[in-house]
Amino acid sequence: MTDEQFPRPIVTVDIVLLTLSDERLCVALLPRATEPFQTFAGLIGGYIHADEDQDAEDAVRRILKQKTGLDGIFFEQLRSFASAKRDPRGWSVSIAYFALVPKPVLEAAAHTLELRPVTEPGSLPFDHGEILAAAVNRLRGKGAYSTLPARLLPDIFTMSELQSIYETVIGERLDQSAFRRKISDLNLLEEVEGEKRQTERARRPTTLYRLKDPISVFNRRI
Amino acid sequence: MTDEQFPRPIVTVDIVLLTLSDERLCVALLPRATEPFQTFAGLIGGYIHADEDQDAEDAVRRILKQKTGLDGIFFEQLRSFASAKRDPRGWSVSIAYFALVPKPVLEAAAHTLELRPVTEPGSLPFDHGEILAAAVNRLRGKGAYSTLPARLLPDIFTMSELQSIYETVIGERLDQSAFRRKISDLNLLEEVEGEKRQTERARRPTTLYRLKDPISVFNRRI
Structure with a gap:
């Protein structure tokens, strides 16, 4: 008996699209246009198009663009x-991805997505609840050791915004001076020259930063 | 146009089977019985059998047992x-796994596997070189933060053997007293009562240990 006598499974990609809304980590869901689970809000996903997608990442880019407008x-x-x-x-494979997007970018993409806090996602179709939990778990685990959380911020941010995003992702308060020392030791940021922002709280305009290398991984925990 | 007009990809699982041989991390390869790349040594793998496997892990267990005798x-x-x-x-998905096995268990399984150091695996078929590199990378990354490396040891081991396996996996020497203090703080091990081993170097018989929880993840690096 040759292996190819067995029917081939369905192959899809599913994308856990995460953003920060009202200081909470949220997942962006899309109402399903077709059966099964028609009208239910689920993860953004679709079939691999073998004639069109060169690899699974190609499918992710195509589906994100078609179904959310994000690029x-x-x-x-x-x-x-x-x-x-x-x-x-039937027998099905979902190659799952997580995506991180600043909320203004998500809003500018114009498609209607439903945001739900990852801690209260409600009932999701298929095993999307399990996929979401695995994505949040991965982000929390890697977040403390990488610049991943900064992908939820716009390109330019203040040090307070950066600390706040780490606190939200990791789920614990961080000491301000220890955080700033660690960030300084890791040499991750560069000042955005000639730009400052006047915030309500600070007397002087606040320095703005951007990441030098957007996806570096640290040796130690933030 | 419905999505299902597109041909379905091939779906396989591939297993990076790692063991320790002569104090080097090695990958166990199997000569391929069929085309493509017939007779080339590659990762252990095979098609998902949709009529037989309940999930991808089922396929991994079935293929390991059939092709290596390991269970x-x-x-x-x-x-x-x-x-x-x-x-x-054609368009193909490989769901890749890594497996860790103590060498005596591998040898007892009786099937002929070819062991090659992960640093010098030679030329491998398909993208197996890339899959191997990703597995080694994952093990090195997680190894410093989990009990994963201990899965390369038999169930019962000495403290020196445990330190040595961490050093091999992480790829750096560890200070003996710091390692023992860390292991003690993490409360990972239990003494095997009534059993000691007489080694050549030590004057007194050496205490033997086993893991309490075989796959715990630490908060900090070993």
């Missing part, structure tokens, strides 16, 4: 979810 | 490799 945002593979039971249409 | 060893999903070009048979 050029950060995404990374999470892992695959593959079983006979996860999809009523 | 009940530790494995974990790495990530998927999916593209139009990686397999000459």
Whole structure:
């Protein structure tokens, strides 16, 4: 018996699109246009188009653009979810990704997405609840050791905004001076010259920063 | 146009089977029985059997047992490799796993596997070189923060053997007293009561240990 006598599984990609809204980590969901689970809000996803997509990342870019209008945002593979039971249409593989996007970029993309806090996502179709939990877990784990959380901020930010995003992702308060010393030791940021921002709280205009290398991984925890 | 007009990709699992041989981290390869790349030594893998495997882990267990005789060893999903070009048979998804096995267990399994150091794996078929590199990278990264490296040891080991396996996986020498203090702080081990081992170097018989929880993840680096 040759292996190819077995029917081929369905292959899709699913994208856990995360953003920060009202200081909470949120997932962006899309109401499903077709069965199964028609009208239910689920993760953004679709079939691999073997005639069109060169690889799975190509499929992610195509689906993000078609279904949300987003282009050029950060995404990374999470892992695959593959079983006979996860999809009523048959044996199915979902290659899952997580994507991070600043909220203004998400809003400018114009498509209607539903934002829900990752801690209260409600009932999701398929195994999307499990995929979401795995993505949040990965972000929390890697967040403390990488510049990943900064991908939820616009390109230019203040030190307070950066600390706040790490606190939200990691889920704990960080000491301000220890955080600033660590960030300074890691040599991650560069000042945006000639630009300052006047905030309500500070007497002097606040220095603005950007990441030198947008996806560096540290040796130690923030 | 419905999505299902597109041909379905091939779906396989591939397993990076790692062991320790002569104090080097090695990958166990299998000569391929069929085309493409017939007779070339490659990662252990095979098609998902949709009629037989309930999920991808089922396929991993089935393939490990059929092709190597191994049963009940530790494995974990790495990530998927999916593209139009990686397999000459067409658009293909490989859900890749890494497995860790003590060498005596591997030798007892009786099938002929070829061991090569992960630093000098030679030329491998498909994108198996890339999959191997990703697995080694994951093990090195997670190794410093988890009990993963201990899966390369038999169930019962000495403290020196444990330190040595961490050094091999992480790729750097560790201070003996700092290592022992850290292991003690993490409260990972239990003494195997009533068993000691007489080694050549030590004057007194050496205490033997086993892991309490075989896959715990630490907060800090070893």
